[in-house]
Amino acid sequence: MATHHALDTRAEIDFVLAMRRRWADRLYPALKEEYDAVTGDAPPAERSAAGETTETLPLYPWFAWMERGSQKMLWRAVERAVADEPAIELPAAPKGSLELHPEIDMPTWYTDWDIHVQPGGVWQSDMSARTYELGAKLVMLGGNDDYLFHRRFVETCLAPLEGKSPTRLVDVGCGFGKSTWPLKKTFPEAEVIGIDLAAPCLRLAHAKAEEQGLAIRFIQGDCQATGLEAGSADLVTSTMLLHEVPRPALEATIAEAARILKPGGLLRMLDFQYTGDAFRDFQVSQHGARNNEPFMPGAMSADTLAMCEAAGLVNARWVAFDERGGGRLESLAWPTRSEWHFPWAVLEAEKPA
Ligand SMILES: C[S@@+](CC[C@H](N)C(=O)[O-])C[C@H]1O[C@@H](n2cnc3c(N)ncnc32)[C@H](O)[C@@H]1O
Numbered sequence: 001m002a003t004h005h006a007l008d009t010r011a012e013i014d015f016v017l018a019m020r021r022r023w024a025d026r027l028y029p030a031l032k033e034e035y036d037a038v039t040g041d042a043p044p045a046e047r048s049a050a051g052e053t054t055e056t057l058p059l060y061p062w063f064a065w066m067e068r069g070s071q072k073m074l075w076r077a078v079e080r081a082v083a084d085e086p087a088i089e090l091p092a093a094p095k096g097s098l099e100l101h102p103e104i105d106m107p108t109w110y111t112d113w114d115i116h117v118q119p120g121g122v123w124q125s126d127m128s129a130r131t132y133e134l135g136a137k138l139v140m141l142g143g144n145d146d147y148l149f150h151r152r153f154v155e156t157c158l159a160p161l162e163g164k165s166p167t168r169l170v171d172v173g174c175g176f177g178k179s180t181w182p183l184k185k186t187f188p189e190a191e192v193i194g195i196d197l198a199a200p201c202l203r204l205a206h207a208k209a210e211e212q213g214l215a216i217r218f219i220q221g222d223c224q225a226t227g228l229e230a231g232s233a234d235l236v237t238s239t240m241l242l243h244e245v246p247r248p249a250l251e252a253t254i255a256e257a258a259r260i261l262k263p264g265g266l267l268r269m270l271d272f273q274y275t276g277d278a279f280r281d282f283q284v285s286q287h288g289a290r291n292n293e294p295f296m297p298g299a300m301s302a303d304t305l306a307m308c309e310a311a312g313l314v315n316a317r318w319v320a321f322d323e324r325g326g327g328r329l330e331s332l333a334w335p336t337r338s339e340w341h342f343p344w345a346v347l348e349a350e351k352p353a
Pocket of ligand 1: 240
């Protein structure tokens with residue numbers, strides 16, 4: 001943890017972090033043991049049946065409460081930790097740019113929910129962006145402190161661009177920029193654009209990009225209608241966005257990405273997919289409810305491949321992503337791990353050349 005925080009704040013953050021780690025690496029396997037003991041040799045194949053059994057298990061209320069309860073504790077600790085941080089300072093002579101549109105029409109499905117249980121969401125003030133920045137690190141249980149996850153996404157998912165000279169890369173739902181910076185680092189000659197609804201996140205993304213000497217164009221906009229020219233991008237990415245939008249917006253986001261891609265351009269969107277393990281998939285679907293990500297189950301069961309096809313993209317497929325191992329995997333199958341973790345996956349498609 002950052003050392004400049006007061007001792008009691010650090011202790012509070014360390015406590016929540018330890019609690020979340022034990023929730024993932026002790027409580028989840030213990031819950032699975034209870035489940036296996038009840039279901040024996042004939043575990044339910046369907047998620048709903050796995051859920052009915054899970055809900056009868058003695059450990060389940062603890063598991064469920066600790067996910068939501070520790071998330072609330074985390075935000076309280078983080079809010080205290082960032083309370084003394086200065087306002088985001090924008091550079092006077094930036095290499096990149098920040099295009100804010102205060103008149104933007106924020107969808108009510110975006111503003112009505114405190115996403116991830118973060119009080120007030122990520123879009124209301126500079127503090128909400130700072131809170132999100134520190135909270136996002138903690139939610140990854142210390143596993144993404146230097147944004148390895150996002151670097152690995154860029155390193156392992158964009159192989160077809162190697163040796164090419166892409167001219168425009170667009171990262172939609174870019175948040176405070178941790179998914180956008182590695183694009184610019186990897187393709188310094190390209191115009192890199194990050195788009196998000198949340199002005200505070202974009203201000204932070206821009207300030208942090210400039211600190212790193214990265215000339216990135218950040219635009220306040222909606223991933224469903226970016227306003228960018230048709231056929232102008234070699235690549236459209238998103239990370240951790242798709243499960244946060246309702247199904248019509250999911251369809252519109254994919255269609256918009258297809259519209260702005262050049263012929264031969266790539267779509268690479270990192271999100272979650274069900275694994276086929278009914279027990280695990282039930283817990284994943286319930287994460288949406290417990291963590292205020294109400295559209296997650298709908299997004300995960302949506303036919304995103306058909307949406308890609310309807311948008312004119314080809315070769316659409318999901319592949320697994322192993323954030324602790326080698327990143328992108330060749331198929332939709334993950335290495336076995338006993339602790340709770342997300343089934344990350346990448347939606348890939350191309351626009352016909
Ligand atoms: C979980 S965050 C991921 C941020 C970033 N890509 C990352 O990996 O750190 C999802 C982001 O999507 C943004 N978002 C949600 N709906 C959006 C929309 N319709 N248009 C643009 N951005 C959106 C949110 O404001 C938030 O910053």
